[in-house]
Amino acid sequence: MSETNVVPITAGTGRRRAAGRRRAPAIPAGIPLADLIPSWKLALQSANKSLNTITMYLRTADRFVAYLAEHGEPADAESVAAEQVRAFLVHEQEKRGLSTAKSAHAYLGVFFSWLIDENERTTVSPVLAKDRPKIPTKARTYVSVEEMRLLIEVCKGSDFTSRRDTAIFYVLFDNGMRVGGLTGLRLDDVDLQGHRLRIRLKGGMEKWVPIGNRTAQAIDRYLRVRARHNLAESPWLWLAARHPTRLGIDGVQGMVKRRGEQAGIKGLHPHRFRGSSAHQLLAAGASPDDVKRILGWLSDSMLRHYTEELGDERARSAHARFSPSDRV
Template sequence: MVSSEIVDKHSAASQDIGMARRKPASLDLAALLPSWELSLRAERKSAQTVKVYGDGVRAFLRWCAQQNQTPALDRNLMKAFVADLLDAGAEPATARSRQLAMRRFSAWLAEEGEIDDDPLLGLKAPKLDAKVTESLSEAELRRLIKVCVGKDFRDRRDEAIVRLMVETGMRAGEVCGLTVDDIDLGRGLVTVRRGKGGKGRVAPFGPQTGVAIDRYLRARRSHLLAETSALWLGDRGKGLEYYGLHKTLKWRAELAGLKNFHPHLLRHTAASRWLAAGGSEGGLMAVAGWSTRDMIDRYTRSTAADRAAAEARSLNLGEL
């Protein structure tokens, strides 16, 4: 009788364990997405990174609904999704980003035990076009700075931001994340506490940028949020967030008559100006926060011919 009870208890326990380990009949990707985004935030991924990854998964879910397909982590389904994106006119970089989001999502699901294996492991990404990334000319850059010159709060702020971005090559998100304590006017240094990939760095700036920042800091003293730590403040008693910075810079570019402007163009320009002035590639990588040299080629391809011509003239190889 006792042994029979032991067997029954053991059988019941086995059933409980089996139920605990049982996977759902079908994986609900939409329901699991918020958990992945929470995990990304816990890993201290930037808000922009979390948004890009989330948008990639949501784009896949929308596509599945349009195709009357059940969302699944299937390699052929993923290839069809990417192919449709490209056929619809999406940039290869966009298709690559969407696919990467799904691959990262799939890897996380495997790590969390939601699936036994990662079915998207090793899936090749779409090949990117070798596009030429434009930079601002010296004349265009001077026009952009000129339209920022003025004595009111917004003018002082925008001139300081433009000068800092075009000299250091800082990303817009990094600029928005600066605090007052990150600026060392005496030594001409700005500290990026957390750049892309969670990496910090220190970048130098010259006297003209230092003067522009100093003017802004003096104007900042009378702002309603002067006691807060954020370096850049809005002109209506608010802070200056990522999209506010984009809107402000595009407005200044319109005043300067610059077409097809986007804030990241200032980073491209900073890299091109650095190399054109004779700066080393290693120094540029350190200042801009790049870990691989291929980013230099990508950002400065449009001005490579000009630099090569200037170098050739200085070498005087035709003097025989």
């Protein structure tokens, strides 16, 4: 055989190695995401996140891992790409709705940011801002002063339930308290002489929020009838009328909806009072910074989110009071 027909082994080996390098994945496989979720849970607990927040985060991570496994996609910390996250968000939207998909985007963003901080992922997060599901803006429904008067009217009475419901409506309308903060109130969180209530925030923080004269009076009337309740020694402020327990979130939501229907207000829920309170405070002359402190918002964007729609109404009211031509 002629030497010219001999192919050196080293050359062939080199070609095979080159081809092998081209087929190799660009990013090495990392630790399986399922194995990292328990560590993330510990990190969330260490950061003093609320139990509800931790539960929502972990459920989303578990569903994401299950989705990857079901579709034969890589499910380790290094290999997951934006395409897999994007497909999962579409899946969530189709199965659970747009709002759930938007929340999943946020929760996975926190998860992958933690992976990067812990050096479990060496590349950028696959959760991209441009992939955040966009929820169409809908007109926000507010509780007007007239509707508030109707609610107080249907709660009129001196019995336990009437006074309790009246007091709850006054608190919701007065400072826009979240329903979780409302139901978490204890007797020692009430300072009627100081016109304030103490609420417990996420992470164990506490904050005193103001109440007006009528709210303080409504709570005082409720406390007097509450003293005759068979659970009067309970530390919780709001008690159920027919069951030996405190009034929880479901109870408040059910009461608000029921009273709303009695007053001719369909689909009423506690959170609707939040924007209403902020709007009323601004319309009465409170500064944006005051409103943020009362409602517990840290950013101007949250204030705009809840009150911008009624900005023109407040502007017209202000113009009626300060019209330049009226001073001529």
